[in-house]
Each structure stands twice: as C-alpha cells, then as structure tokens.
Amino acid sequence: MAGADNRCRLVLVIPDIAEPSIALKAVEDALRGGDVASVIVPQYGMSDRDFQDYAEKLVPVIQDAGVAALIAGDSRVAGRARADGLHIEADAEALADAIEKHAPKMIVGSGNMPDRHHALEIGECNPDYAFFGKLDGDIRPEAHPKNVALGEWWASMVEIPCIVMGGTSIDSVVTVAETGAEFVALRTAIFGDLAAAARAVAEANALLDEKAPRFDD
Template sequence: MTEPEDRCRLVLIVPDDADADRQAKLLAEALSGGDVASVMLPQYDLDDQAFQKRAEVLVSIIQDAGAAAIISGDSRVAGRAKADGLHLAGSLEELGEAIEKFTPKLIVGAGGASERHTALEIGELRPDYIFFGRFDGDIKPEAHPKNVALAEWWASMIEIPCIVMGGSDAESVVVAAESGAEFVALRTAVFAHPEGPAAAVARANALLDEKAPRFED
C-alpha cells in the first residue's frame, strides 16, 4: 500500500460497541478499504480492565494494517496494549507531563481545542498533533464549520499537524482537506456506511485523491 504523504489522510475513530467481536470485524473491514494513517480507540464506558483487553485486540488489527493505534486517555492501557500513541483532551498540565514522559516513544496528541487561545496554549507544549472537534461530533453530514475554520487558521501558521473531525458523510472529507489539515477523522461516515466500512474508506480516499490539495515539500 502506498501512503499519499502529499495530501490529507484519514484517521478513523472506533465507535462504541458492546460486541467486541463485531467491533473488531468492522475495524478490520474498514482498514481493508485503503489508506488509513491512524485509528483512535476511545474507552467509552468500559472499565480499565475491559478496555485494556479490547485495546490489545484492536491495536494488533490496526498495526497489522500498517496504521498507528492511538489510545484515548489512558497511558497505562497504551503501554500495556503496545499502542503507538496516546490522545489526551484534559488539562494542559496532564498533556505537558505526558509529552515530557512519553515523547518520542509514543505519539502524544491533544484534543480539547475548542477555540484559538486554547489551541495556542496546547501548541506551546509541542504535541505531535492537535485535534479540532469531538469524537462524537459527527452529528451532521458535513464537518462542523467551526472546526474547519480552526483547522484552516491553524494550518496556515502552525507546523504542528492537525486533525479535523469530519461529518457523518464520507463526502465531508473534501471540505476538511481544503482547510489545509493534514488529517480528517471519520467515525459514523465509515462504520455506519450503508455499503460497509471498506467501501466508505475506499470512497473517502478516492475523494481525497481527486480533490484534496497537495502539500508542498
């Protein structure tokens, strides 16, 4: 699989699912559909032990497909599951401590940037990426205009890569990519797609291949 390094790439967010086997099957299907840079694994309502058990299975599936596995919120689970990274959306203090402790062994990224001032405070800590939006923010077909605007502002002036949350329709990747963001995150658009997750990833990548602006070297 070739990686389109010169354009916006996909990040997947695994949806909540009480059925671990079904969740793993859908994830494997999604990853078979084409290029995916990384996959975010939120804990949802699982207790720590159950989350670790679930993460160990999913991390293996993600890494076997050539993507990076990012655990949301729990550095212990990230370590035990041998994930590639850690996503934090809490306090600046927590983020700073994690960056100091785990970089460069783990990718350490940050959410919670709902406006410019907070984003700049996060940027001063030098995370590996910043995430604009919420994991469950794909409630409309299109990406939220506020998140797209933040990504456009950020990408125009800051070198730290950004991820912008897409909408519930795979077509939303186009506007997200046009912001200049390095990555667009999808959840419902992939895992609830009527033709299945693989078809959704293939469609999103085809749109990005055709319409996403190319990055300069």
C-alpha cells in the same frame, strides 16, 4: 496508496461498539479499504479492565495493517497494549506531563481545543498533533464549521499537524482537506454501516485523491 503522503489522509475513530468481536471485524474490514494514517480507540463507557482487554485485541489488528493505533485517554492501557500513541483530552499542564513521560517513545496528540486561545496553549506543549472537534462530534453530515475554521487557521500558521473531525457524510473529507489540514477524522461515515466499512474508506480516499490539495514538498 499512491499520492496519499502529499495530501490530507484519513484518521478513523472507532465508534461505541459493545461487542469486541464485532469491533475487531469492522476495523479489520475498514483497513482493507485503503490508506489510513491512524485509528483512535476511545474508552466510551467501558470499565478500565474491559477497555484494557479491548485495546489488547484491537491494537495488533490495527498495527498489522501498517496503521498507527492511538489509545484515547489512558496511558496505562496504551502502554500495556503496546499502542503507538496516546490521544489526550486534557489541559495544557496534563498534556505537558504526558509528553514528558511518553514522548518520543509514543505519539502524544491532543484534543480539547474549542477555540484559538486553548489551541495556542496546547501548541506551546508541542504535541505530535492537534485535534479539532470531539471524537464523537460527528452529528451532522458536514464537518462542524467551527472546527473547519480552527483547522484552517491552525494549518496556515502552525507547523504541528492537525486533525479535523469530519461529519457523518464521506463528502465532508473534501471540506476538511481544503483547509490545509493534514488529517481528517471519520467515525460514523465509515462505521455507520459496518458491512460497508471497507467501501467507505475506499470512497473517502478516492475523494481525497481527486479533490484534496497537494502539500508542498
């Protein structure tokens, strides 16, 4: 998509969909809607074996669309599924260990940053990105104000890219983009109506094209 590289881009978080075939179709449809930087695949309540099977089916679908597939939590699953990266929700010590083991072969990004103190500890590990919010934290139409504030603070002073969790409304991408964050994560806003996932991605990109500030070259 023209212009997407110099403004805030979308990261999709797959919701808790019990039936893998339904999840596959929803993701495939969403990725037809326009520019997406990456897709994060959480485990939710799946067993390790089911999550492995699930990831092995999803990762190629994501990658075939030219999008990075990030597995949340389990490095073994990420490796076996040949994912592009790993999303870590852990302390700085565990993150540093994951980076040592898996970077730069894999993208290694981190959540678990509820405040500036934790964020700075995580930042010292130099992950590929910092994620503000919870993967299932989109419980209101707007992005959580605390995450927005943390994203704005981070983007103003740290070179490591950040992702801010948006809300259940597609309009929330504008508030996140205005912080200077490189990425906005959406879950329910895209997958709340599975049949409309492609249209939701297109609408989010249209808003970002129109209203997101442009980054300096």
